[in-house]
């Protein structure tokens with residue numbers, strides 16, 4: 001089933017959403033306009049949906065690097081980085097949740113700094129070096145991911161990519177953070193499973209191992 005058909009099938013559900021959520025849903029479904037994404041394999045389902053591009057829609061050429069690869073894309077000004085990553089490049093390790101900048105599930109590194117991709121417009125990433133959870137290590141697990149695995153730092157795992165990204169950013173800047181500095185660094189990452197005990201054990205293990 002094409003992406004737009006899926007969206008249309010859920011129209012009744014969306015009518016019951018608050019306006020902000022409907023806007024977000026519209027943004028998800030309005031995949032048109034991404035005429036070309038080069039550098040990382042495109043998502044064929046979304047390429048199909050690009051047939052819906054509105055006539056006369058202004059596109060901006062975005063050139064950046066994602067996980068070490070050069071990427072060029074034509075994006076409308078309203079396109080969020082989160083949408084480009086997940087729906088056009090198939091990098092679904094970056095999670096969509098609140099879309100309001102409150103949960104950190106969509107966290108990526110932009111030029112080494114942790115950023116909520118749901119609040120970042122794609123055009124703002126011109127020339128940027130973006131790292132998603134898929135690009136953290138060249139092969140195998142990044143040491144922070146390994147620490148989460150060993151210490152049970154996840155339950156459903158939905159928050160984990162964002163948590164890991166935030167920890168990697170923290171330890172690369174401050175390899176021996178104090179507990180309050182860890183709490184501050186993770187204050188923008190919420191775990192709906194409330195598995196903070198395991199998460200803190202994982203962070204402490206990564207610190208002990210000298211990650212960063």
Ligand code: FES
Nearest residue numbers: 097099101104118
């Ligand atoms: S989805 Fe971006 S902060 Fe929650």
Ligand code: FES
Nearest residue numbers: 155159191192193
């Ligand atoms: S492990 Fe489920 S949201 Fe954190």
